[in-house]
Every structure is written in C-alpha cells, then in structure tokens.
Amino acid sequence: MNSHNFTNLQEFIVRYIEFSETDFRAVIPYLQIIRLKKGEVFIAEGEVANRIAFTNKGYLRVFINHDGEEITRDITPLHSFATALPSFITQEPSCEVISAITDCELFILSKQHLELLYDNYPKWERLGRRIIEDMFVDAQLRLNQFITQTAEVRYRYFLKRYPDMMHEVPLKYIADYLGIKLQSLSRLRKNMEWY
Amino acid sequence: MNSHNFTNLQEFIVRYIEFSETDFRAVIPYLQIIRLKKGEVFIAEGEVANRIAFTNKGYLRVFINHDGEEITRDITPLHSFATALPSFITQEPSCEVISAITDCELFILSKQHLELLYDNYPKWERLGRRIIEDMFVDAQLRLNQFITQTAEVRYRYFLKRYPDMMHEVPLKYIADYLGIKLQSLSRLRKNMEWY
DNA sequence: CCAATTATTTAACATTTGTTAAACAGCTTA
C-alpha cells in the first residue's frame, strides 16, 4: 500500500541517530502523503495542530496575522519537519498559519501516531529529542543574529545557508524572515556588493 | 550525603511530566551543588560544555564575545536550566560564555550522567524532550517579537514576564537581550509611559 | 497574446536605533 519513496526522510533521520531499516519501518504505516498547491494552507489559524509535516517537495512558511498583515516568521527548508509547534505541543488553537509557498508534497504524521511511536520505540523518542534540540540551536543562532548583526549580514547568511530558496521564495517572505520590510530588503540588495 | 533541598527542581520538573518521588530520586546521586560569586564563569569560551545547570538561586547570563565586546544573548530565569546548548549538544568548544550575574547556587548534572538517565529511564528522556520543546517555543516567541515588535514592546513584555529581574539584572544585559544598545534602552525608558 | 494580478523597485521623508562622548550617581575600599 505504502510503497512510496521515503529516501529523503530516511536520510534526514540518519543524520540524527543510527536507525535500522526496521526502526524506520515503524513509522511507515502512519505516514500519509498529501500534496498542496502553492498558497494552500496546511495548518489554519485557530485550528489545533495535531499533525506534523515532512517537506518531501516544496517550501512551507509559518506566518502570523499581525495587525491584519501576514508576517512570515519562518520558512521551512526542503526535507525537514514543520508544524505549528506551540499548538502542536500545547494542543491549543494555533495563532500561526502554515501554508505552501510552492507546490508541496508532504509526509504527514499525526500527533497521536507520533506519541504512539514515542511510547513504543524509545529510539523514536530520542530522535524526536535530537531533532528538537537541533531546532532550538538553530533558533538561538537566529536570535544571535538579530542581536548582533545588521539586516544585510543576516541576508547574506540566509543566502549562503539556503541558496535554493533564492529562486523559489518571494522576497516579501525573506524580508519578513529577516525582520525587515520588503522595501528595506530591496534597498539593501541595491546597495550590496554581490561578490 | 546529598540531603539538600531540591524542591525548586522538583517543582520545575512536575510542570512537564508526572514524576514519582522514585523517578526523581534517580538524578540525586548525580547532582553536584556549586556556588558562584557574581561575575564568575560557569562555561568558558573554548571549553566544551559537558554539564548543565539548574539555577536554584541567582541569575546566569549567556554571552558572546563580538568584536571584543560582550553581548548578552540570554538571561537564565530563576529555577530553570542553562548550559551552552550548541556545545553541549555537539561537544564542540563553546563560543558562548555562561557567567553569574548575581551570586548563584547551581545544581549541576554532567552530560555523561544525563545520558545515563536518558538511557536507563525513558521518563527522563521524555522530560528532556519536553523541556527542550518548551525552550524552543520560547525562542520562537522571542523571534516573533524581534520580527513584529518594537524594542519598547519587547521591553514591556520582558518586565511583565520577568518582574524579578528588574532589580537584579543590570540594564546593560537587558538591553543586549532586547537587541538594542544600553543608551537606546535608557532613552526608551525615559520616553516610556509607566502605567 | 493580452489583461490582470503579483512581485519588485524606487524615492522622499519619518522614525528608530546606533555612535560617541561626557556627565552623574551609587558603591566599594584603600
């Protein structure tokens, strides 16, 4: 039934923990594959996030409605996990929205099934811990940059780290991600040395 | 031997997971108590962070040397965990320094012992996961604020969330934490409505 | 291919924050 190609997911996982084929197979019956068109919503505002997505194809973004304006707080790299984590963790309605920047193919795992894995496979709980640790370190790095660097430096870092996004992700979202206005990013790009 | 009062730590833990007295007791033989004087260093730059601290008394800060200047990236609230997490996770030398803002009493757990707990008590691994999840959500919230709010709003939020720090933590560190210069915070305070 | 929409740029001006330098206030301790 589920003879899909999960190579990307498997490669993602083994960067965190040694996982046999058997360890991995535990998740397969629970994985659901969905496709989103550009602009479609994965987690809506006010909805309780009860599933997590692995981006097998395409880019998601996390945004917040702030004074009637959408502010993108995060962009999900290819081949990584995304959900509205505060809602996923607390099971309260999400104030974050997750939607597709490009057409996406997602592997979906429900919270219920994830907890089943956590309960029955300590290795999966360890994997979960390691992934979230890594996400936290990333978030810290980003905070460091907000505190110590100019928008231009943050932009350069973004380009270096996610070169593929340059072509797929509109500048508006990147500007939001950097914490500046689109017009400021545009100005900054104009004045930048492009070595 | 270890007849210390661990109430604060226990109270911290049960906010995350149901823990019996027995579950908790597993950690006690591993806990070491240290006291730091104001200004003393817990994790030095270049050192591999191989232990984690629970702040039973006092405040720690995480800072980075940036162009020869100390920039405080984080302030550890009372009764919570702190370490140089990137180094703790990767076991590479830390570029972050952790030092005492005030006199501190810390409960120390080595990485080695923590992993022993993780290996032998799935409940402890679950606790670890839940704590880090929470830290991640906090970091996201702070990122949201950098992206959507002015420094004044961030300062108001800080005061509301950590009212006790106002009297214990110098403004320089708070300014850093907010991502602005001390002088800017001072100006902002002058112009603020203090309702 | 055209019209409509979306994405990006530009520019003038406003606001916020940074920079530099100095003054001031409160402690500590010789």
Add this chain to the structure above:
DNA sequence: TAAGCTGTTTAACAAATGTTAAATAATTGG
C-alpha cells in the same frame, strides 16, 4: 573621606530601517 569602580543617563549627530506612494517588472489565467 577620597579615589576609583560600575551602572545609568543625557545629548548631538549618524546610520539603519520604516512609511507611504508610485512606477516598473514578472507571472498567470483567460
């Protein structure tokens, strides 16, 4: 008590980013 710290404030000017509004460019759907 005086001298030297550390922490905080002030002020003038500079730089970065925001705001508003419009023009231009690129993309999409009929």
